[in-house]
Amino acid sequence: xxxxxxxxxxxxxxxxxxxxxxxxxxxxxxxxxxxxxxxxxxxxxxxxxxxxxxxxxxxxxxxxxxxxxxxxxxxxxxxxxxxxxxxxxxxxxxxxxxxxxxxxxxxxxxxxxxxxxxxxxxxxxxxxxxxxxxxxxxxxxxxxxxxxxxxxxxxxxxxxxxxxxxxxxxxxxxxxxxxxxxxxxxxxxxxxxxxxxxxxxxxxxxxxxxxxxxxxxxxxxxxxxxxxxxxxxxxxxxxxxxxxxxxxxxxxxxxxxxxxxxxxxxxxxxxxxxxxxxxxxxxxxxxxxxxxxxxxxxxxxxxxxxxxxxxxxxxxxxxxxxxxxxxxxxxxxxxxxxxxxxxxxxxxxxxx
Amino acid sequence: xxxxxxxxxxxxxxxxxxxxxxxxxxxxxxxxxxxxxxxxxxxxxxxxxxxxxxxxxxxxxxxxxxxxxxxxxxxxxxxxxxxxxxxxxxxxxxxxxxxxxxxxxxxxxxxxxxxxxxxxxxxxxxxxxxxxxxxxxxxxxxxxxxxxxxxxxxxxxxxxxxxxxxxxxxxxxxxxxxxxxxxxxxxxxxxxxxxxxxxxxxxxxxxxxxxxxxxxxxxxxxxxxxxxxxxxxxxxxxxxxxxx
Numbered sequence: 001x002x003x004x005x006x007x008x009x010x011x012x013x014x015x016x017x018x019x020x021x022x023x024x025x026x027x028x029x030x031x032x033x034x035x036x037x038x039x040x041x042x043x044x045x046x047x048x049x050x051x052x053x054x055x056x057x058x059x060x061x062x063x064x065x066x067x068x069x070x071x072x073x074x075x076x077x078x079x080x081x082x083x084x085x086x087x088x089x090x091x092x093x094x095x096x097x098x099x100x101x102x103x104x105x106x107x108x109x110x111x112x113x114x115x116x117x118x119x120x121x122x123x124x125x126x127x128x129x130x131x132x133x134x135x136x137x138x139x140x141x142x143x144x145x146x147x148x149x150x151x152x153x154x155x156x157x158x159x160x161x162x163x164x165x166x167x168x169x170x171x172x173x174x175x176x177x178x179x180x181x182x183x184x185x186x187x188x189x190x191x192x193x194x195x196x197x198x199x200x201x202x203x204x205x206x207x208x209x210x211x212x213x214x215x216x217x218x219x220x221x222x223x224x225x226x227x228x229x230x231x232x233x234x235x236x237x238x239x240x241x242x243x244x245x246x247x248x249x250x251x252x253x254x255x256x257x258x259x260x261x262x263x264x265x266x267x268x269x270x271x272x273x274x275x276x277x278x279x280x281x282x283x284x285x286x287x288x289x290x291x292x293x294x295x296x297x298x299x300x301x302x303x304x305x306x307x308x309x310x311x312x313x314x315x316x317x318x319x320x321x322x323x324x325x326x327x328x329x330x331x332x333x334x335x336x337x338x339x340x341x342x343x344x345x346x347x348x349x350x351x352x
Numbered sequence: 353x354x355x356x357x358x359x360x361x362x363x364x365x366x367x368x369x370x371x372x373x374x375x376x377x378x379x380x381x382x383x384x385x386x387x388x389x390x391x392x393x394x395x396x397x398x399x400x401x402x403x404x405x406x407x408x409x410x411x412x413x414x415x416x417x418x419x420x421x422x423x424x425x426x427x428x429x430x431x432x433x434x435x436x437x438x439x440x441x442x443x444x445x446x447x448x449x450x451x452x453x454x455x456x457x458x459x460x461x462x463x464x465x466x467x468x469x470x471x472x473x474x475x476x477x478x479x480x481x482x483x484x485x486x487x488x489x490x491x492x493x494x495x496x497x498x499x500x501x502x503x504x505x506x507x508x509x510x511x512x513x514x515x516x517x518x519x520x521x522x523x524x525x526x527x528x529x530x531x532x533x534x535x536x537x538x539x540x541x542x543x544x545x546x547x548x549x550x551x552x553x554x555x556x557x558x559x560x561x562x563x564x565x566x567x568x569x570x571x572x573x574x575x576x577x578x579x580x581x582x583x584x585x586x587x588x589x590x591x592x593x594x595x596x
Contacts, residue, residue, distance in 0.1 A: 134535055170564075181573040188570075192563040198556035202548045216545040259547035264557045309542075322540035334525075334532045341524035349516035 002100035005072060006038060006235050014073075016095055016236025019114040019314075024232060035232045071096070083207065086152065086239035095236045106241045108229040110157070110292035112221055114150055114237065114314045121148050121297035121312050128310065128321050133333060136326040139303055150314060152239035152293035153215065154206040156246045157223075158253045159289070162261045163196040164282030170272035189272065193265040199257050203294065204249035206242030210298070211309065212252070217320035218313040221294055225315065229293065239293060246289045254284040377435060379409060380488075384416035384446050391485045398492045406499050408459060409439035410492055414484065419445065422452040427589045430454055440495060444484070444596070451479070452593030460590035461503035463495060468592040471495065479596040 006015040006024060013028035015038065023032040033041070068079045076091035085101040088094060102108070125145045129135060168191040175184045201223050205215040261282050269275050295314025300307050303324045310321040379399040380392050387395070399410040411430060419425040426443035435441075438457035443450070453472070455463045463471075471494045478487035 132539065134532075134539060177576060180576055182576055184572045184574070186570045186572075188567040190563070190565045190567050192561070192565075193559055194561040195557065195559040197558070198553045199548055199551045200553045202551045211542075213542045213544050217542045219545060220550045253548070256545060256548035260549050260552060263547055263549065264552070265559070268559055268562065320542050322542055325536050325539055330532060330536065333535070334528050337528035337531050338525050341527050342521055345517065345520035345524045349513055349520055 002098070003069065003072065004097040004099045004231060005094060006232065009041065014095055014235070017113060017233050019117045022113065024235065035230060038232050039230070083209070083240045083243050084238075085241045086234040086237055088236075088238070097231050097234045097239075099231060101241050102229075102231065107291075108154070108293045109290040110226045111152065111229045111233050112223075112226045112292070112294050112315050113233045114295040115225075116295075116297060116312065116314050116317050118148065118150060118297070120317065121150070121314075122146065124297075124312055124317065124319050125299065125310055125321075128319060128323070132323060134325045134329050135323055136303070136329070139301070139324060144299065144301060148297055148299040148310065150237040151296050151298055152234060152237055153210060153296045154240055154242035155203045155215075155292050155294050156206050156242070156249045156253075157201045157203050157290040157292050158246075158250065159198075159200055159287030160202065160253065160257055161196060161198045161285045161287060162257050162282055163285070164258075164261060164280065165192060165194040166262055166265045166277060166282070167192050167279040168266070168269055168275050169278045170269060170275045172271070173273045191269050191272075191275070193268060195265065197257070197261050197264055199260070201290075202253050202256060203292075204253055206244045206246070206249060206291070207240055208243050209240060210296075210311070214298075214309050214311045214320055215296070218296065218311055218316075218318045221313065221315055226292065234293075237295075242291065246291070250284075250286060253286075257284055258282045377403075377409065377433070379403075380412045382412075382414045384414045386414050386444075386446065386482075386484045387488075388485075395485075395488055395492065398489070402492065402496050402499070403436070406496075407436055407438060408499055409435040410495055411435060411439065411441040412488055412491075413441060413443045415443070415445045416447050417445065418447050419450075422450040422593050423454065423591060426452045426454040426591070426593075430456060430589075442488075442491060443593075444479070449595050450593065451596050452591060454589045454591040456589055458503075459499070460588070462499045462501070463590070464503070465590060465592050467498050468590075471498075472592065472594075476596065 007013070008015050008026035008029060008031055010031050011026060011029040013026050015024040015026050015033070017023075017035075018025040018032065021032060023034050024038045025032040066079060066081050067084075068077050070076065071078050071089040071092060071094055073094040074089060074092040076089055078087060078089050078096065080087050080098070083101075084098060085106075086095070086097045088096065122145050125148055129140050129145075170189045170191050172187045172189070173184060174187075175182065177183070203215075203219060203221060205212060258280075262277065262280060266275065266277070297310075297312040297314050299310045301310075302308075306324070308322050308324055310319070312319045378396075380387070380395045382392055395412060399412070402408055402410050409430075411433065413426065413429055422443055422445065426441050429443070430439065430441040436457075438459050440453060440455045440459050440463055443452045443454070445451070451472070453463075453468050455468070471491065474494060475487040475491055478484075478490070
């Protein structure tokens, strides 16, 4: 398995990508280098380790879902699954990019580098926990906030064009009084809108490791900062390659595009008392599809047999989370509020 | 000549007896002729005294006609007769032996429904024997007694309070449940995107054809309601009624 690591030319410690400066940084001697410098400089350029093929490591296998190989720094065993593209050694935290995984059809077109630091992610998570009166006490006990990880998530970025026709039943109502009667006249209209809408860069995650509900919740990303992919940005983070094909996300992309078409068209149906959609026929023509790695800070916590996910947009800082509810606390708080409202009611009842 | 003198004296008597009654409010109305003029006067005097003391009108309405709703009839009669805000009207009809006592203002408390029951209990036997004067001459003092005593605490206020709490406590519980459920909802902020509006290329929405075609029309006519029939408007009453 071909792997890559970046070394500081000054002290030979590893270099990681720093979200704040946008540079490769050595945490040991605090030197930093631009990504371009790292690419061009032979001393800093990633050291390629090509273990495997007929080597002594019998465990090193890429068949099945898992692989393992020995850390180039400490010799410890690094285990990854079939989609791992960047990871760190669990023993020496040496960041490793598995370049073999990022080649051929799995080489991403684009990447949006991390802009949010781990410190910011941890405090966002603490803020999410804070003030949650229904959160079970034990859920936060292990101080797991520190385990939040920076992950480059594989996305399909899809362009498409929608064209179609949407019909509506609409009414206008006139009410006037004449003599002894109130007269209501309801006019019925058949409204039709036909047109096209073009979409650019609809993102849909290409991984089975994250639920769509979480990746969609932290949208949107700012594509103006999306740049051609380069291995350097992955150093110090985890990264996965896609395990969902682009064809398989198009259904959801079309679903969202259709909803937008309907909304855009409906905005032009104005001057009616009621408008209800009666029929729609929208075709989606797919355009370019790009493969990009987008940054996400995340933490999965298992609690009573269920996984609760915290996810944060690694570029914009938008946070989504689901947290468990303590049933006892739920009823205790309900009782507390009931007590307060009942006391208010007892006073109010005097005056009515 | 004798006839003329007789007529004039009758007219004078009527004038003298009737005038003061009309000058003040008429509190005893006997269209069924169940009382003698003398009895009417005595009862009026009694009711007048009560009014002087407490500002409360006690009205007695005796009729011999059919009304569909004794309660409506009694309440409307009181509301339209220009009586005080606080008062009671006792309606008796010998046509189908209906009775109804309707109370207004403070009398809804001082002459609570349970007290009206007690009052009727006292005069029931007289009414059954058609001894209307006896019944009514005890009716007025009975009312006066309760008016003087003031509202009973066990009857309305506390009863009303408990009733209010019976409604408010479940409301308080539901509101508490809603508040905590909203807190629970905040525990999961994950939602699927509803659309792709963020990714519409600016200005790319191109409506090539729009049709707004008139199909048909329906017309409905509703008579304008004339407001409620009773002149009293939204005035509220308490009361009790039945047959005697």
